[in-house]
Amino acid sequence: xxxxxxxxxxxxxxxxxxxxxxxxxxxxxxxxxxxxxxxxxxxxxxxxxxxxxxxxxxxx
Amino acid sequence: xxxxxxxxxxxxxxxxxxxxxxxxxxxxxxxxxxxxxxxxxxxxxxxxxxxxxxxxxxxxxxxxxxxxxxxxxxxxxxxxxxxxxxxxxxxxxxxxxxxxxxxxxxxxxxxxxxxxxxxxxxxxxxxxxxxxxxxxxxxxxxxxxxxxxxxxxxxxxxxxxxxxxxxxxxxxxxxxxxxxxxxxxxxxxxxxxxxxxxxxxxxxxxxxxxxxxxxxxxxxxxxxxxxxxxxxxxxxxxxxxxxxxxxxxxxxxxxxxxxxxxxxxxxxxxxxxxxxxxxxxxxxxxxxxxxxxxxxxxxxxxxxxxxxxxxxxxxxxxxxxxxxxxxxxxxxxxxxxxxxxxxxxxxxxxxxxxxxxxxxxxxxxxxxxxxxxxxxxxxxxxxxxxxxxxxxxxxxxxxxxxxxxxxxxxxxxxxxxxxxxxxxxxxxxxxxxxxxxxxxxxxxxxxxxxxxxxxxxxxxxxxxxxxxxxxxxxxxxxxxxxxxxxxxxxxxxxxxxxxxxxxxxxxxxxxxxx
Numbered sequence: 001x002x003x004x005x006x007x008x009x010x011x012x013x014x015x016x017x018x019x020x021x022x023x024x025x026x027x028x029x030x031x032x033x034x035x036x037x038x039x040x041x042x043x044x045x046x047x048x049x050x051x052x053x054x055x056x057x058x059x060x
Numbered sequence: 061x062x063x064x065x066x067x068x069x070x071x072x073x074x075x076x077x078x079x080x081x082x083x084x085x086x087x088x089x090x091x092x093x094x095x096x097x098x099x100x101x102x103x104x105x106x107x108x109x110x111x112x113x114x115x116x117x118x119x120x121x122x123x124x125x126x127x128x129x130x131x132x133x134x135x136x137x138x139x140x141x142x143x144x145x146x147x148x149x150x151x152x153x154x155x156x157x158x159x160x161x162x163x164x165x166x167x168x169x170x171x172x173x174x175x176x177x178x179x180x181x182x183x184x185x186x187x188x189x190x191x192x193x194x195x196x197x198x199x200x201x202x203x204x205x206x207x208x209x210x211x212x213x214x215x216x217x218x219x220x221x222x223x224x225x226x227x228x229x230x231x232x233x234x235x236x237x238x239x240x241x242x243x244x245x246x247x248x249x250x251x252x253x254x255x256x257x258x259x260x261x262x263x264x265x266x267x268x269x270x271x272x273x274x275x276x277x278x279x280x281x282x283x284x285x286x287x288x289x290x291x292x293x294x295x296x297x298x299x300x301x302x303x304x305x306x307x308x309x310x311x312x313x314x315x316x317x318x319x320x321x322x323x324x325x326x327x328x329x330x331x332x333x334x335x336x337x338x339x340x341x342x343x344x345x346x347x348x349x350x351x352x353x354x355x356x357x358x359x360x361x362x363x364x365x366x367x368x369x370x371x372x373x374x375x376x377x378x379x380x381x382x383x384x385x386x387x388x389x390x391x392x393x394x395x396x397x398x399x400x401x402x403x404x405x406x407x408x409x410x411x412x413x414x415x416x417x418x419x420x421x422x423x424x425x426x427x428x429x430x431x432x433x434x435x436x437x438x439x440x441x442x443x444x445x446x447x448x449x450x451x452x453x454x455x456x457x458x459x460x461x462x463x464x465x466x467x468x469x470x471x472x473x474x475x476x477x478x479x480x481x482x483x484x485x486x487x488x489x490x491x492x493x494x495x496x497x498x499x500x501x502x503x504x505x506x507x508x509x510x511x512x513x514x515x516x517x518x519x520x521x522x523x524x525x526x527x528x529x530x531x532x533x534x535x536x537x538x539x540x541x542x543x544x545x546x547x548x549x550x551x552x553x554x555x556x557x558x559x560x561x562x563x564x565x566x567x568x569x570x571x572x573x574x
Contacts, residue, residue, distance in 0.1 A: 056086060
């Protein structure tokens with residue numbers, strides 16, 4: 001875990017970019033998942049958005 | 061009562077983290093967003109599908125905002141790399157060396173002009189670096205254009221916020237424009253005095269008060285005349301142009317300490333100003349020439365959101381998201397201006413080798429953090445709106461206020477602007493609610509809505525999203541809490557003023573009816 005955090009902080013640009021993608025891409029897919037009523041996909045995609053948030057916290 | 065307090069948690073959390081613990085906007089917005097999600101699900105009965113739609117809606121709203129911010133930074137980098145900002149900074153002391161007049165002309169008049177034609181963070185993004193270049197402290201460089209352009213927000217951005225108010229309430233400009241323009245006109249005079257106070261304290265404010273009052277009356281008065289008699293969507297734009305014209309004359313009366321500033325590079329100044337002139341011309345062409353507006357308005361991005369309901373019964377009617385017209389969006393206009401300005405500066409030989417790479421790298425570095433925090437702030441606001449938390453907050457405030465509702469109405473508008481970062485969004489979220497509450501309590505709807513939009517416009521500068529923009533352009537990224545704390549004092553004063561005006565307005569219209 002410590003190694004992962006260190007790697008994220010050393011590569012903060014890539015980590016920030018990944019976090020932004022995790023927060024920005026899933027909402028588009030969420031829309032289609034919601035229209036299909038695919039609850040499993042919605043949970044998974046919302047999880048990715050929250051993962052993006054947590055990633056930012058580790059990077060900063 | 062419990063729901064009211066629960067709905068307040070995300071906002072309180074952001075305020076405490078940013079103002080109290082001095083967290084940066086990104087970390088504070090993560091906390092606010094996650095808190096909003098939890099409260100929406102656990103206390104307001106928001107289902108997982110509702111959250112899915114909320115995120116898409118937030119995504120599009122964020123894009124609407126970020127397009128402008130990205131392009132504004134790009135425009136700034138294009139002009140800065142060409143040396144335009146420093147040329148302006150060197151040229152201004154030739155007009156006046158008086159620090160207070162510099163603040164009035166650039167931080168008030170020019171910032172209001174940019175608000176009139178652009179808006180959404182552009183005034184502070186463009187003006188703050190110029191003021192820093194002139195030697196203003198970074199904090200003042202952010203606060204001055206933020207407070208200075210507040211009066212021009214409602215009728216600025218070519219009237220988008222006022223249009224939103226009319227759309228959500230179904231009332232016409234004839235009914236709404238007069239009280240709103242009066243409130244904002246009074247605010248214009250006060251913002252000028254506040255700009256002087258920020259720059260030079262009480263002594264400077266008293267010294268230059270006559271100039272500020274003259275300019276405020278000109279800008280606010282012309283805005284009022286245009287809003288009520290002419291094309292209301294250009295009211296702030298025309299008002300600030302008139303103010304700028306008068307301020308050049310006033311600068312002769314306040315030239316400041318005589319000193320040798322070197323010779324003026326007239327050719328360099330003309331070339332530097334060309335970039336800003338291109339921005340103005342393109343904005344006017346795209347917004348005011350119907351043929352161009354129609355031609356560019358064809359590519360629109362929007363999504364249809366079905367009717368959504370929480371398990372507590374709060375219903376959001378089916379509606380399309382706000383259309384984003386990609387080619388005549390304010391961000392697109394800034395992009396066109398950036399490209400043209402680059403070409404002009406390039407032809408004039410203002411760039412050194414590798415300029416494109418420096419412009420792009422500089423832009424990406426500056427927009428990285430603001431992009432993340434804006435995405436999260438808007439997501440938080442949309443989750444709160446769709447789950448009914450925002451309405452719970454507004455209703456609670458109105459109930460608590462009772463007969464003092466006129467005093468509270470501007471603060472509700474301000475709350476919406478703080479959360480969404482936009483006068484327009486605040487009017488969309490709270491306009492109809494304020495109208496209904498005013499009708500129930502028997503108050504003048506036009507006066508209450510004037511308080512709503514004036515409060516929202518003046519407080520929109522306090523929105524974390526705009527604070528992030530200002531802090532990053534003036535080199536104070538990570539110190540957003542300090543900036544917000546300072547802004548809070550001046551914005552609070554302006555909101556108290558609008559509250560009093562709303563109360564007096566309601567009282568006068570009540571007397572009229574009797």
